[in-house]
Amino acid sequence: MIKTFKIYTLGCKVNQYDSERLKIYLKEFGLSPINVGADLAIINTCSVTKATGHKNSRMLALAKKDNPKAKLILVGCWARIYGNDLRNFGVDLVLTDKNPEILAQAIAEYFSLKKISLIKHTELVASNRSRYTIKVQDGCEQFCSYCIIPYSRGKLWSRPLNEVLGETQKAVDKKYPEIILTGIHLGLYKDEETNTNLSGLLKKMLALGGNIPYRLSSIEITEVSDELIDLYYKNLLLAKHLHISLQSGSDKILRLMNRPYRIAYFEDRINKIRKLMPDFAITTDIIVGFPGETDQDFEDTCAFVKKIKFSKIHVFPFSAHEITPAFSLPGQNSSDVIKKRARLLRELSVSLEKDFYQKFLNKNLPGIITGKRAGKYFAKTEYFFDVEVKDEKNHCLGEKIIVSL
Template sequence: MKKVAFYTLGCKVNQYETEAMTELFEKEGYEVTDFDQYADVYVINTCTVTNLGDRKSRQMIRRAKKLNQDSIVAVVGCYAQTAAEEISQIEGVNLIIGTKDRSRIVEFINQLEEQKQQINAVGNIMTVREFEDMKVTAYKERTRAFLKIQEGCNQFCSYCIIPYARGPVRSRKPEDIVEEVKSLAQNGFKEIVFAGIHVASYGKDLGNTNLMDIIKRVHNIDGIERLRLSSIEPTTIDEAFVADALQLPKLCPHYHISLQSGCDETLKRMNRKYTTAEYRKVVRRLRENFPDVAITTDVMVGFPGETQEEFEKSRQFVEEIGFSQLHVFKYSPRKGTPAASYSDQITPKEKERRSKIIIKLAENSEKRFLEKFIGREMDVLFEQQLKDKARYYEGLTTNYIKVIATSNQDIHGQILKVRLNKIGKGCINGDIIK
């Protein structure tokens, strides 16, 4: 039996696409193995959001060829889309696919076995208008299913390479989403996470639907207990959205609302389409209506021209909002984006310093959020057993608190009531009471 191994970099959308490609190989009779094992085909699903993603992608290409000199190495995804030429020059690369045509990967591999000549299948993504349907019916070792509902982004934030790597907004047809959710529910998945490159844009290209419509359509599917949105924009959460959300008990009170900067001048240069005042209003609206809501976000430090004063404004805003979780990114210039050519770049040392300040702030604000729930009884969807600790299981509340509890039985995939007792590192330890 032929073997295939995957290595996935980057975001949830990439992970979804790897799962979908895995199913395609399995259908063709391949056995899936770990990336550090001998395989006939190695697939590296790349990322290009930062320089680090590019570097790691190149490293994995070399590692694959070392494991089996005769293997077929396929490089796919965002980095492949934006640097196809560069990748084609790396020794040992047999197949390059960008962010479209990954559904044809097995076909390309078969073709390669016959013609033994590198295939570069990367085309112009900016002219693609159709959503490429790739299905996932099961996830290994997971009880939450990420479901890609949308592709591409039309926002063109000045630092971001993604619109060039993924192309314009394309939404998946509502009936295809419903069908996939039904099959995931039949396979025992209780939570669905809507993922996409710019989920907030869902439906914009279809014209007759939007994000809330698709949430409503999926909400009543039997077996699905929770729906979560992976990342949205502040502008999505208007009064109508909140009024609808109040009627949808399965929609998790957890919103990842990308901030990037808490300073209006910086936001403007980033070409982000909201102000801090609007952001604040949205957070207030959510907290008034969903008292347990978790607001998580991403913050970028060291964007070109971010003065000390601007950084300080951003820091104060982050502190004021009090996020339950926050990811900090140091700005990394991406070739081809406007911000990469701005003259007032911030030094790596200064970016590091700012990053540390925000990380510290994030830790404190996460702790404050968790403290509010000590003593409470909450429903936890248990996702996995801790690797090094038998009897210890890890799961999530609807508002994205990681909970660890012990059990003598296998509780993987179950939603159980847990009393939350003590704060651990980025989690709460609790006792199962039901």
């Protein structure tokens, strides 16, 4: 008889959120979460890079070790791509749906469990006290040539507006210090029934009151509309930071990546933001060593990055999944070249981070305590960088304070 479960999660914020929501729905069937020795172990897998295949296997081994008698279930992106082939890993069930509610029903059906309670779709998931992350969208149909996500997460899907607002209201009532909207292709949020896009959703969330700041986890440059920029300009509660993936500063590489913009467009949009809000923080992702990327293309990327003045760059050494077109493109770079470019771009990121930080020296900024490292508290500012708190007081996670740089 299955009574207890444990969920192991790999990957992005969306996966983390899905696991927490699955946990809520499994409780409807009378199952209780425990840490070890569970009757059921669910591994919510990831497939974002080639390396994650090994991470999934390691997580599965850990789940078997912690829960020796457990039935094992694989869900998530790896399960959706390889399906029942993964039964060879000695698991009982592979489930490919991405909706946590449907996953819970499938698990209940497999183990003949009956629903003993009803949980609202707006129930809050467990969350770190320093912020509440709410998933509002899933799926992507862009098919960038290096990306596995459209294969694993499928078609665009937006959560109904009333559900999103219901959950947000609860997070507001609980006085979370910040709410982060997350999704796979967040900029394409669209509630069809009410014709509400991402800007409309933010407006409705802001109207809930509570003086809570909001942040977007990421957005594509093609979805940074004039309407959205205007909303950010007029609303102090929208954190002045956007994470916008550039991926390359070479138009030739952007074309090979099947990215739907060129650098002139990217620059134009950023200029539009910075004209209204000069200190606005823009962080980004860049892939180095993409097939066909020459030294000149890489230099163009570095030059463009300096021009845009990103406040932080997440550098991804190219590594494609075998089912993506980029895997078999000609002009693959050697691992030495990829490593060298990654190191150089990371060094550039550190220097840009310092330049951005300098803008705020001797200023006071609102921050939220996000943790303690080596005896020192750290606070996250709306510009997304962390500041070491200089006072000697004790602070709580999520506490709002003013930090001076």
